[in-house]
Amino acid sequence: QEQLVESGGDLVQPGGSLKLSCAASGLALDYRSIGWYRQAPGKEREGVSCMDIGDGSTVYADSVKGRFTVSRDAAKNTVYLQMNNLSPEDTAVYYCAVPEPGRTCRDEGYLEVWGLGTLVIVSP
Secondary structure, X not given: OOEEEEEOOOEEOOOOOEEEEEEEEOOXXXXXXXXXXXXXXXXXXXXXXXXXXXXXXXXXXXXXXXXXXXXXXXXXXXXEEEEOXXXXXXXXXXXXXXXXXXXXXXXXXXXXXXXXXXXXXXOX
């Protein structure tokens, strides 16, 4: 069974940093695109980043560009989201998800495996 589990969410002060993890089982992340998404209270879900297996690129939402970085540890079958200079606007539940094999994570219509999410709260 393919499964993703996020962890690392916490309460952090503005300007602080957090590193989220997305651990996979039942699937090999080094052969799949993987995206991070978030949903803030009362708002629609938005894409944060997409590490695309097709062309090896990683794209970020404008709102996080320069502050968030995605990395992958193939040995641990885990992807990370390093978040720096956090602001209250980053408060959300963060999810990782993978699309169908061979598909990009830039199109949420292809996403087929989701984690349950991890909560990040940025507050003084």
